[in-house]
Amino acid sequence: MPDFPRLVVANAAGEIFDLLDFRAAGRSGREIYPLDPVVLIPLPESSRLYFLPQRAPLGFARKDRSAPRCLVDYTAVAAFLPPGYTVFSVAAYHRQSDAPLLPIYAYSAVCWYRGQFHVPARRVDDDVKHDPVQFSLGKIKRLVEQRRQQFPNNRLVSHHGSNCALRYGCPNAQNFFLNRWEAPIAVSGACNAACVGCISEQPPDTVQSPHERLGFVPTVEEMVEMAVPHLESAPNAIISFGQGCEGEPLLQAPLIAAAIKKIRRQTGRGTIHLNTNGSRPEMASRLIDAGLNSIRVSLNSAREAVYTAYYQPRAYRFSEVVESIRRARQHDLWTSINYLSFPGVTDDENEWAALSRLIESTGLQMIQWRNLNIDPDWYVDSIGLPAVTKAVGMPLLLQKVREKFPQVRFGYFNPPVAGNQ
């Protein structure tokens, strides 16, 4: 049998199989290339394979790697990987001009190699807190019901139970009800950005967002009632403001600051964390003064133009995002970036230079290499990516960061950093 990564396709009957005479292709930015076996890992457990409607797979004829071929009789297939894995190549396909946008997921290339599915990816975080094997839906349903009876008037408990844990399958919400690890506290239904791939709000002419925005502003008491028991009793306890089901928590900073102060009057245990777009440094300072322990600032790029094209910030600039990171580090918070990664953009030489400057100027301590969930064509068009870029490849980028900044931790999840864990 030939020993090369083979192209995986689907037929009209929905069957997925490999083609013996075609090498699998991957995509970075707008460029298509044969998948390199060196970067492949077996398809992780709990991954999902997707058909990509009205998109024909691209592959390379076994004996001719000069140009990709478009196999119009088949449908392209992509893989969605579980949390903890960073994708190195996006699925390669040719889209029909009238094809609908793909839902808001990440679309890894997938191939057949040495008798099993493989993907170009790496596990960047060993923490198991989002591993699907950790969750039993039946148990979570029982625990949600118990907590709702325990806190019948707490809208946050109800929201994180019915919507987040049971409807969206949010692992952090499920872990709250399982009384362990990181738990969410959603606060803000509004946002001051309009990210192209926002998962909680989309304009009607795009795609459906997988989450709906929080429809109320919780009281300080509701937040404290959720947070304190979790911080006091959960192993590796973290409570996190800023969740997928809300907008930007810094827009509710005074409320969060009041909650943090009240929580800390009741317990010094555990980590109080903020997931944010970092748009308001002065509000970040208020939370730092109140007792915040850890912050994660999300960005798709360390270059202002690429950031702005994707985030579409309203009434703030990229420089303020950088300032929030800097302030957090100056005040000794655990400081991470949620670096929304996309092959061909994240590993661009100019991006690497900008990331270096960002690390040097802020002292940030951790990069969470999370895959950007978005239709690949929608993304590259939105940021105006040229046809050819100077991408070094995701594996080499990770190596470069590791060599130049050995003190920067790699991961995918917020680690516990404060209190008696």
Ligand code: SF4
């Ligand atoms: S910052 Fe978050 S909530 Fe706001 S638009 Fe972007 S993804 Fe959506």
